Amino acid sequence: MFAMLALAMVLLVRNLYTISLLPDEVNQGQIFRIIFFHLPAAIAAMLGSAVALVASVMFLWKRNFQYDALAVAVTEVGLAFLAVNLVTGSIWAHVIWGIWWAWDPRLTSALICWILYAGYLILRQALEEPTQRATFAAVYSIFAFTDVPIVYFSIRWWRTIHPQPVFFSKDGSFPPDWSRALLINMVAIFLLYTVLTMIRLRQEQTQREIDYLRRTVHAI
Amino acid sequence: MRFVRLRFIRQVMVITAKDLRAEMRTKEAINASFAFAIVVLLILSFAFEPTEDTTREISGGLLWIVFLFAGTLILNRSFARELPNDCLDALIAAPVPGAALFLGKGLANFVLIFAVEIVALPVFGIFYNVRWARQFWSLMLVMVLGTWGLTAIGTVFGALTVNIRLREVMLPLLVYPVMIPILLGAMKLSTDLVAGQPISGDLVVWLKLLFGFDIIFTALSLVLMDTVLVG
Amino acid sequence: MSAAAVDCAGVWKFYGDYPALRDISLTVPPGRCLALIGRNGAGKTTLLRMLAGYSKPGKGQVSIFGKSPRETDTRQRIGFIGHGIAVYDELSAIENLRLFARLYRLPNPERAASEWLERTGLERVRDGLVREFSRGMRQRLAVARAFLHGPSLLLMDEPFTALDDRAIAVLQAVLRDALAAGRTVVMSTHQLREAMDLATHVALLNRGRLAFHGERTEEMVKDPGWVYAQYGES
Numbered sequence: 290m291f292a293m294l295a296l297a298m299v300l301l302v303r304n305l306y307t308i309s310l311l312p313d314e315v316n317q318g319q320i321f322r323i324i325f326f327h328l329p330a331a332i333a334a335m336l337g338s339a340v341a342l343v344a345s346v347m348f349l350w351k352r353n354f355q356y357d358a359l360a361v362a363v364t365e366v367g368l369a370f371l372a373v374n375l376v377t378g379s380i381w382a383h384v385i386w387g388i389w390w391a392w393d394p395r396l397t398s399a400l401i402c403w404i405l406y407a408g409y410l411i412l413r414q415a416l417e418e419p420t421q422r423a424t425f426a427a428v429y430s431i432f433a434f435t436d437v438p439i440v441y442f443s444i445r446w447w448r449t450i451h452p453q454p455v456f457f458s459k460d461g462s463f464p465p466d467w468s469r470a471l472l473i474n475m476v477a478i479f480l481l482y483t484v485l486t487m488i489r490l491r492q493e494q495t496q497r498e499i500d501y502l503r504r505t506v507h508a509i
Numbered sequence: 510m511r512f513v514r515l516r517f518i519r520q521v522m523v524i525t526a527k528d529l530r531a532e533m534r535t536k537e538a539i540n541a542s543f544a545f546a547i548v549v550l551l552i553l554s555f556a557f558e559p560t561e562d563t564t565r566e567i568s569g570g571l572l573w574i575v576f577l578f579a580g581t582l583i584l585n586r587s588f589a590r591e592l593p594n595d596c597l598d599a600l601i602a603a604p605v606p607g608a609a610l611f612l613g614k615g616l617a618n619f620v621l622i623f624a625v626e627i628v629a630l631p632v633f634g635i636f637y638n639v640r641w642a643r644q645f646w647s648l649m650l651v652m653v654l655g656t657w658g659l660t661a662i663g664t665v666f667g668a669l670t671v672n673i674r675l676r677e678v679m680l681p682l683l684v685y686p687v688m689i690p691i692l693l694g695a696m697k698l699s700t701d702l703v704a705g706q707p708i709s710g711d712l713v714v715w716l717k718l719l720f721g722f723d724i725i726f727t728a729l730s731l732v733l734m735d736t737v738l739v740g
Numbered sequence: 741m742s743a744a745a746v747d748c749a750g751v752w753k754f755y756g757d758y759p760a761l762r763d764i765s766l767t768v769p770p771g772r773c774l775a776l777i778g779r780n781g782a783g784k785t786t787l788l789r790m791l792a793g794y795s796k797p798g799k800g801q802v803s804i805f806g807k808s809p810r811e812t813d814t815r816q817r818i819g820f821i822g823h824g825i826a827v828y829d830e831l832s833a834i835e836n837l838r839l840f841a842r843l844y845r846l847p848n849p850e851r852a853a854s855e856w857l858e859r860t861g862l863e864r865v866r867d868g869l870v871r872e873f874s875r876g877m878r879q880r881l882a883v884a885r886a887f888l889h890g891p892s893l894l895l896m897d898e899p900f901t902a903l904d905d906r907a908i909a910v911l912q913a914v915l916r917d918a919l920a921a922g923r924t925v926v927m928s929t930h931q932l933r934e935a936m937d938l939a940t941h942v943a944l945l946n947r948g949r950l951a952f953h954g955e956r957t958e959e960m961v962k963d964p965g966w967v968y969a970q971y972g973e974s
Contacts, residue, residue, distance in 0.1 A: 412669075602794075
């Protein structure tokens with residue numbers, strides 16, 4: 290795990306250096322560099338929610354609490370990364386348009402997804418009994434994931450009726466040296482996501498071990 | 510096989526009838542919901558100057574905010590009414606599939622919420638001086654689809670939250686974000702329908718969204734209801 | 741060889757950290773009446789609810805007539821009386837019984853409902869709303885609801901607690917008939933006297949463990965507290 294962390298850090302630092310060396314973009318000035326974090330964070334969060342779905346379904350099927358631990362770990366880290374996405378998007382909006390929030394379809398969808406998965410954590414907090422908590426959280430996670438594409442499409446349709454400031458359309462005009470930097474950053478951020486999830490996972494498993502030991506002591 | 514399906518439908522009807530009968534005896538939820546709908550309509554009328562143009566722009570949004578809030582009161586009650594005397598235990602123990610329980614309660618909730626909406630519409634028309642019935646049947650279709658989406662999600666999540674503390678807060682907290690896409694569609698459609706425009710062109714896409722949402726989440730709820738009830 | 745009515749094998753149940761049931765292994769052949777006794781918090785309610793299928797064991801297995809308690813056919817054969825009466829306050833007695841008769845897929849719901857109203861002495865108040873019933877009447881209706889579908893296994897959690905005399909008489913009569921018909925009964929109770937009257941076997945739960953399980957003896961009938969004294973708190 291530490292190897293992964295080290296690799297992630299090395300990549301990130303190197304990328305920061307490379308990114309700072311890139312020439313300023315024509316339209317946006319300095320701020321374009323934020324895409325190198327904004328986009329990978331979003332993609333990482335999306336992949337995270339897919340992992341959470343699989344973990345939730347597996348838990349309901351096999352009733353193995355490892356899957357529950359994975360689901361909560363990956364969702365928590367995903368929320369953090371999604372928050373990064375929202376904040377960087379907001380900063381970008383402020384620099385370009387002078388407003389702190391624009392109802393850009395991708396950003397709005399991200400916000401709604403953030404609220405959905407925050408609901409997952411709130412639900413977990415409200416349920417005390419571990420089996421019930423894992424089961425209900427898994428059910429909610431399945432509903433949340435099913436909603437994500439529907440949210441995305443509905444917001445996009447909504448936007449075509451009321452055109453909003455477009456941030457960054459990915460059609461064309463993406464210089465090759467950007468692509469490389471973006472790819473490397475993506476790898477780095479995915480690694481970071483994995484590392485954080487593993488840390489959270491280990492914490493969750495330690496918690497269960499403690500619970501188990503407590504139970505055994507009680508039984509004596 | 511057909512015998513089993515018939516029995517299933519009968520069990521659904523039995524549960525729907527039970528919920529509706531119980532509600533009609535006390536009328537607690539539905540009275541509160543009616544009153545709340547009217548109060549919210551009233552308060553919102555103070556929020557802006559109800560000129561014809563502004564009203565036309567926001568009518569769909571306003572109506573569905575009212576429907577959403579009033580509907581939540583009824584959804585909260587749905588599983589809560591099974592708690593006294595441990596009636597939920599009896600329902601779970603009975604040889605009724607979770608899907609039948611979901612449909613039974615869902616239909617009852619739908620009937621109650623739709624009743625409130627039907628009453629709220631003319632009140633809306635009076636308070637805001639709007640002729641809302643120009644595209645009556647299309648509007649009814651949108652209301653049926655939108656309300657069923659709310660009911661489906663609200664019924665499953667109602668079972669999810671029945672034993673949680675702060676249930677009355679948790680239920681809307683979980684339901685509203687999931688509802689956003691269907692609310693968007695219902696609001697868009699309702700605004701145009703109230704203004705007298707038929708559903709065509711761009712709007713058809715929203716109608717498809719409503720159908721799709723309802724089908725997907727009803728299917729999901731039917732499958733997962735057993736898990737929620739028994740764990 | 742027909743399957744045992746109840747079969748617990750190495751059952752544990754945890755609530756968070758706390759083991760409410762520890763390594764319970766228990767077999768109840770059909771036709772028996774088992775009195776489950778123990779102090780408050782010993783785990784009687786937990787065990788009964790698990791047998792009824794409301795929760796799953798943390799470890800071990802529960803089978804009712806050889807199958808999982810959650811299967812539809814098994815649910816049809818179980819009757820449960822818990823702490824709550826599990827009937828709707830806003831409905832009348834007949835409406836409640838009709839509802840459950842239909843949910844339990846009885847061929848003639850109306851007749852079954854009327855029959856059980858008579859057997860529990862509630863036919864005069866058949867159209868009365870349950871919320872207006874006295875406590876004893878509510879208990880009798882709960883008995884009617886539980887027995888309505890002719891279950892082969894009755895699971896009852898302290899059914900005699902706070903019953904008036906008439907309700908006690910009704911319940912005892914109904915239980916005697918059920919046992920005579922070969923049904924199985926497992927009931928937890930504090931009312932040792934009433935229990936010892938009907939029980940064929942006794943099991944004592946002590947802090948989640950099965951401290952004693954055996955036939956009802958003369959000593960137990962003469963002095964219901966005997967089991968506690970012999971096998972009680974360590």
